[in-house]
Amino acid sequence: MMMLPNLLSGFLVCFCAIGAQGAVTAGQLSDLMTSLWHSDVNAATSVRVQLQGHTYTGSTSDRATSPLFSYVNDQYYFSRPTYAALLSLLDNYNHAVGSAEHTSAQESQEVTSFLDEISKTTVMQKAHDFLSQHGYVGPTWSDFETTLRQIWFATYPRHGGTYDSSGFEHVFIGETDSKGVVGFHNWIQFHLQEQKGNLDYLGYIFSKAPNTLGVHFMWLHKTKALGSFIYGTSPEFDIAMFTVCYLTHKNQHCNFSVDGHNMEVLTYEMTHGGGGHLGTGYVN
Ligand SMILES: *[C@@H]1O[C@H](CO)[C@@H](O)[C@H](O)[C@H]1NC(C)=O
Numbered sequence: 001m002m003m004l005p006n007l008l009s010g011f012l013v014c015f016c017a018i019g020a021q022g023a024v025t026a027g028q029l030s031d032l033m034t035s036l037w038h039s040d041v042n043a044a045t046s047v048r049v050q051l052q053g054h055t056y057t058g059s060t061s062d063r064a065t066s067p068l069f070s071y072v073n074d075q076y077y078f079s080r081p082t083y084a085a086l087l088s089l090l091d092n093y094n095h096a097v098g099s100a101e102h103t104s105a106q107e108s109q110e111v112t113s114f115l116d117e118i119s120k121t122t123v124m125q126k127a128h129d130f131l132s133q134h135g136y137v138g139p140t141w142s143d144f145e146t147t148l149r150q151i152w153f154a155t156y157p158r159h160g161g162t163y164d165s166s167g168f169e170h171v172f173i174g175e176t177d178s179k180g181v182v183g184f185h186n187w188i189q190f191h192l193q194e195q196k197g198n199l200d201y202l203g204y205i206f207s208k209a210p211n212t213l214g215v216h217f218m219w220l221h222k223t224k225a226l227g228s229f230i231y232g233t234s235p236e237f238d239i240a241m242f243t244v245c246y247l248t249h250k251n252q253h254c255n256f257s258v259d260g261h262n263m264e265v266l267t268y269e270m271t272h273g274g275g276g277h278l279g280t281g282y283v284n
Contacts, residue, residue: 024134024248029256032130033241037210037258039122042234044077047187049231055203055216057225063203068215069191069231082121083188085114086172086235090189093169095220097177100162101155101169111153115145118236127240136247151246152239156272158182167270167278171242172235174219181217181224185282186238187231193219209261212283228283242267242281250276 048071053063077083092107094100103111118124119141128144131137137144151167158165158175169175174184184190193199199219205226206214214228230238245254246267254265263283270279 026255028130029244029248029254030258032126032244033256033263034258036123036126036237036240039126040234040237042077042080042082042121043237044072044232044234046076047072047232049213051204051207051213052201053203055205057205057216059202059216061202062200063216064201066201067194068201068204068213068217069187069194072191081117082114082235085110085117086188087192089114089168090173090192093166093173094164095169095173095175097158097164097175097182098160098162099164101164101166103155111149114235115148118239119145121234121236123234123236123240127244131244131247134248147247148239148243150275151243151278154275154277156270156277158270165270167281171278171281172238174224176220176222180222181219181227183280184219184224184227185229185280187229187233188235190217190227190229190231210258210263212263230283241265242278246278246281 047069049068050066050070051064051068052066055061055063078087088110089107092103092110128137128141131144132139137147153166153168155163155166157163158170159177165175170183172186173189175182190199194201199217202216202218204213204215206212206228211231211233212228213231214226217224217227242265245265246269248254250267250269254267256263256265265281265283267281268279269276271277
């Protein structure tokens, strides 16, 4: 008889915590994002860009003869665990929309390694604490990892019926369709593709603090009218920022400030098979 009230109150506490979801103010978001920014010990702070010519989305001319990234200390940064784990994921995808993604056992292991590495960072731990306190994810890392896999790595069909896409592929790698480049919102992939000669930077459309660029470029001979990213951030910072925005503000503006600089992040949900995935996420 004594057990029943305890069980009941335990159930109610849990129920109330879930009911609290959604109450995240712009001020709380700014405090979190500023804290993540300053906790990003893996940020590539020595990266330099050369913007060159200003351009616009419909331009057909090349306003930049040199690469965007003029200096990146690849050896220093890319051997760090979270970057190395990200790099091993970059060749796991078929960028063409319409071509199915097949995940080998080794590729699944690489996803697990990436999640394991980012789980050790203060940035991801702070993002998890925040999301857990606000009722968006469970309190254990395993709860959060399940959510991260669902949002970022579960494959889904982007246009037709083929499982050709995922949030991670779209944001971190980029995809191509009949019209051009879609997604592609990560500076590391931009720099590496530029280095390989696959990407031609054509000029910038906007540039604002902190390290936020909107650029016009060609990748694999296809045009990206306007691609945007923050440069110099670690892989875990981008995962944390987009995950927080997706869970708290999906399909809406996710506005916050970092050290007083206003930022606007947009994330869109793609629902498939009863689950929600990141369709895209980018900075505006
Ligand atoms: C977010 O910021 C943009 C521009 O900076 C503004 O147009 C939009 O209304 C803002 N949204 C919210 C919900 O505050």
